[in-house]
Amino acid sequence: MSHFLHLLENEVHHAALAFMIVVNALRLGWMFRFRSRREKAWPAGKEGAGIAFSLANIIRPGAMESIRTKPFFYAQFVLFHLGVVTAIAETFIIPSAPEVLRVPGTAWTFRVIMAAAFIVGLLRLIRRFRNKAVRFISSVDDYFTLILVILFFGAAFLAVWADFQRSQTLLLVFFSLTAVFLIYEPFSKVIHYLYYPFTHFFLGRSLGRRGVYPLRPHPDKDDVRSGTRPAAEERV
Amino acid sequence: MAKRRSPRTLAVTTGLQTGSQDQARREGLPSIRAGRLRTYDPAAPNVARFLELLDRRLTRAVASSFAGCVHCGRCAESCHYFLARPDDPTLTPVWKADQIRRIFKRRRDWMGRLVPWWVRARVPADDGDLNRLKDIVFGTCSGCRRCTFNCPMGVDTALLIRFARGLLTELGIVPEGIFNVSRDQWETGNQMAVTPTDYLETLQWMTDELATELGDPSVTIPIDKPDCDFLYVINPREVKFDPRSISQAAKLFHLAGETWTLTSRGWDQTNFGLFSGDDGLGGFMAENVHEAAVRLKAKRVVISECGHGFRSTRWEGFTWAGLDQTIPYESVVETIWRYLLEGRVRVDKGRNPEPVTFHDSCNIARSGGIIEEPRLVLRRVCADFREMHPNRTENFCCTGGGGLLSLPEYRPLRLEAARIKADQLTATGAKFVCTMCHNCVDGLADVIKHYKLDIRVVQVLELVDKALVV
Numbered sequence: 001m002s003h004f005l006h007l008l009e010n011e012v013h014h015a016a017l018a019f020m021i022v023v024n025a026l027r028l029g030w031m032f033r034f035r036s037r038r039e040k041a042w043p044a045g046k047e048g049a050g051i052a053f054s055l056a057n058i059i060r061p062g063a064m065e066s067i068r069t070k071p072f073f074y075a076q077f078v079l080f081h082l083g084v085v086t087a088i089a090e091t092f093i094i095p096s097a098p099e100v101l102r103v104p105g106t107a108w109t110f111r112v113i114m115a116a117a118f119i120v121g122l123l124r125l126i127r128r129f130r131n132k133a134v135r136f137i138s139s140v141d142d143y144f145t146l147i148l149v150i151l152f153f154g155a156a157f158l159a160v161w162a163d164f165q166r167s168q169t170l171l172l173v174f175f176s177l178t179a180v181f182l183i184y185e186p187f188s189k190v191i192h193y194l195y196y197p198f199t200h201f202f203l204g205r206s207l208g209r210r211g212v213y214p215l216r217p218h219p220d221k222d223d224v225r226s227g228t229r230p231a232a233e234e235r236v
Numbered sequence: 237m238a239k240r241r242s243p244r245t246l247a248v249t250t251g252l253q254t255g256s257q258d259q260a261r262r263e264g265l266p267s268i269r270a271g272r273l274r275t276y277d278p279a280a281p282n283v284a285r286f287l288e289l290l291d292r293r294l295t296r297a298v299a300s301s302f303a304g305c306v307h308c309g310r311c312a313e314s315c316h317y318f319l320a321r322p323d324d325p326t327l328t329p330v331w332k333a334d335q336i337r338r339i340f341k342r343r344r345d346w347m348g349r350l351v352p353w354w355v356r357a358r359v360p361a362d363d364g365d366l367n368r369l370k371d372i373v374f375g376t377c378s379g380c381r382r383c384t385f386n387c388p389m390g391v392d393t394a395l396l397i398r399f400a401r402g403l404l405t406e407l408g409i410v411p412e413g414i415f416n417v418s419r420d421q422w423e424t425g426n427q428m429a430v431t432p433t434d435y436l437e438t439l440q441w442m443t444d445e446l447a448t449e450l451g452d453p454s455v456t457i458p459i460d461k462p463d464c465d466f467l468y469v470i471n472p473r474e475v476k477f478d479p480r481s482i483s484q485a486a487k488l489f490h491l492a493g494e495t496w497t498l499t500s501r502g503w504d505q506t507n508f509g510l511f512s513g514d515d516g517l518g519g520f521m522a523e524n525v526h527e528a529a530v531r532l533k534a535k536r537v538v539i540s541e542c543g544h545g546f547r548s549t550r551w552e553g554f555t556w557a558g559l560d561q562t563i564p565y566e567s568v569v570e571t572i573w574r575y576l577l578e579g580r581v582r583v584d585k586g587r588n589p590e591p592v593t594f595h596d597s598c599n600i601a602r603s604g605g606i607i608e609e610p611r612l613v614l615r616r617v618c619a620d621f622r623e624m625h626p627n628r629t630e631n632f633c634c635t636g637g638g639g640l641l642s643l644p645e646y647r648p649l650r651l652e653a654a655r656i657k658a659d660q661l662t663a664t665g666a667k668f669v670c671t672m673c674h675n676c677v678d679g680l681a682d683v684i685k686h687y688k689l690d691i692r693v694v695q696v697l698e699l700v701d702k703a704l705v706v
Contacts, residue, residue, distance in 0.1 A: 031296065031299060031300065031303070032296070034294050034295055034296040034298075034299040035295055035296065036295065036296045036297070037295050037296075037297070037555065038555075039551065039552070039554070039555050040554040040555045040558070040559065040560060040561065041550060041551050041552075041553070041554040041555070041561050041565075042561045042564070042565075044605050045605065054390060057388070057390070058388055064385065064386050064387075064388065065314065065385075065386055065626065065630050066310040066311065066313065066314055066386035066387075066388070067310070067386075067388065070310075073310070077388070131309065132323070132325050133309055133312050133318070133322075133325040133328045133331075134307070134308075134309040134312075135325075136325035136326075136328075136331060137307050137309065137325070137328065137330050137331050137334055138307060139307070139354065139355050139356040140353065140354045140355070140356075141347065141354050141355045142307050144354075187346060187347050188347075189306050189307070192304055192305075192306045192389060195300050195303050195304035195389070196304065196389060196390065198296065198297075198300035198304065199300045199301055199304040199389055199390035199391055199392070200390035202296070202297035202300060202301075202390075202392070203384065203390045203392055204390075206297075207605075210551060210603070210604060210605040211605035212601075212602065212603070212604075212605045212607075212629065215629060
């Protein structure tokens with residue numbers, strides 16, 4: 001292994017990771033500096049249940065019409081984020097336990113996930129260019145971040161093969177992109193995972209308190225879905 | 237051939253009409269003198285004031301909704317405006333929210349401050365930009381919150397729209413309709429400027445009608461009666477345009493053997509503060525109702541059928557007013573359901589044989605939590621109740637929410653967007669669409685008239701009244 005690759009896999013990687021963690025912590029502090037306001041009306045439901053429901057919305061594709069009616073979009077979402085997790089896992093496995101990726105079954109699993117995530121990334125990019133409404137709201141950051149992630153996925157896909165073949169060039173590309181990704185992450189929209197708990201906490205707290213969340217499946221056969229707190233008949 | 241509109245052209249563009257504001261200033265209205273009702277001053281540093289207000293009013297919930305959007309565009313198809321005009325990207329909830337989000341980013345976000353062009357951050361350049369923002373937040377969104385419920389990130393776009401409305405209201409950069417109704421609420425304590433005489437005379441008229449109908453001269457509509465089971469608060473529209481809803485409620489309460497009262501002061505449960513984003517007005521109206529309940533030592537407050545009135549009186553009002561809730565507040569539909577369960581009134585569903593569907597008011601279902609009760613009541617009083625689809629928290633707005641009914645300049649776009657509601661109504665095959673909101677009554681009536689639908693709008697009380705066995 002070249003000295004430069006060793007540096008990228010370890011010192012640079014760890015420094016970039018530390019930078020990301022510090023900046024993300026500052027981001028969290030920034031968010032906590034905004035005051036929080038609580039509703040004073042008596043509750044009709046449970047805040048905790050509402051928060052839990054809201055936070056878990058993303059693993060319930062049936063909970064939102066926008067997702068329920070677009071199963072392909074949800075599948076893309078799952079693959080894309082699975083790709084993120086897998087690629088990040090690779091950044092740790094390759095330097096510290098490369099033998100894991102030399103097991104053919106594991107290597108193929110990683111390759112399939114990364115290839116799928118790469119394709120989904122491309123589909124998302126195409127959508128961002130082609131869909132008029134999405135293009136209209138897209139900023140440079142939206143394009144840059146997506147392209148960066150696609151490249152990261154591509155490099156992660158090749159890195160599995162590269163490590164297997166002992167090809168250092170591809171590993172150099174992968175770990176260089178990893179460093180760029182980690183450093184840019186706190187300033188890009190990738191940081192949305194940090195805000196997800198906040199938005200869903202506030203929405204869930206408010207709607208849980210009002211008895212709207214958790215939405216409940218309704219027994220009526222002509223019902224689409226949803227419902228609220230226990231039906232009035234149960235409560236009285 | 238119709239000229240193609242550039243996507244950068246706003247769906248609606250109106251100038252700032254200040255005739256009512258000028259007149260109010262000339263008259264020296266107390267609310268203006270006290271600084272509660274704001275008017276537009278073209279000589280004032282409005283942009284600087286806007287930015288200062290934005291910084292000061294940001295909460296964590298608002299900031300997280302500003303910061304959390306990933307521009308995925310999933311919200312687009314949840315909005316009736318965009319669905320009705322899918323070629324217009326300025327009608328997606330995310331684009332509308334971005335028009336205020338970009339200001340937040342320029343002021344508070346690191347990237348927005350360092351490299352604004354990278355994240356499309358920008359502050360308004362002048363009052364013209366603020367007026368443009370006014371058209372977006374007041375004219376192209378009814379605050380129905382359907383997009384909020386459909387956002388994978390949990391971004392509350394309606395919250396951001398109301399936040400922006402509140403900043404503009406503070407500068408007097410508002411549509412005339414918003415100013416006029418706010419003025420009436422500040423000045424008279426009710427949004428239709430109903431005078432005390434008109435109010436009391438209408439109640440007397442309804443008392444006489446009810447006594448005649450029931451053949452019982454002892455029937456009254458009590459006013460300011462202390463120590464009652466509940467204080468009934470109403471919508472001024474009921475006094476001005478639909479007084480029969482008051483007598484229907486009175487009849488129901490009488491038959492249920494209820495001790496109840498109306499109040500001579502603080503009877504308006506509606507709250508334009510919800511629409512204008514003015515928490516001051518919101519708190520003022522909520523406090524009026526609360527004070528009336530305390531003064532009359534009522535054991536609870538019952539809110540007549542009104543969407544935004546229910547939401548603001550039952551929920552946000554306490555927060556705006558900084559009041560602790562001391563007695564229960566409920567919708568009259570919850571009261572009706574309790575009567576039916578307890579057998580305090582008898583009904584015959586055969587008296588409502590026509591097919592009836594139910595329209596969930598956004599403020600009552602998505603933002604209020606009253607979803608099953610109206611259905612339970614309607615199933616008891618209607619022989620043929622059928623759901624419209626989608627329903628409950630997924631229902632589409634009547635198109636008149638967010639104060640849009642009082643904003644004629646945005647009516648053409650609103651009625652264009654109403655095609656979604658018209659299709660929904662038609663698909664039910666119902667002869668009546670029932671709703672528990674006065675705003676929705678007018679909104680739906682507009683839709684029905686515009687699209688020439690064979691359906692009539694009714695409210696829950698009206699159907700219950702028809703089914704009552706006296």
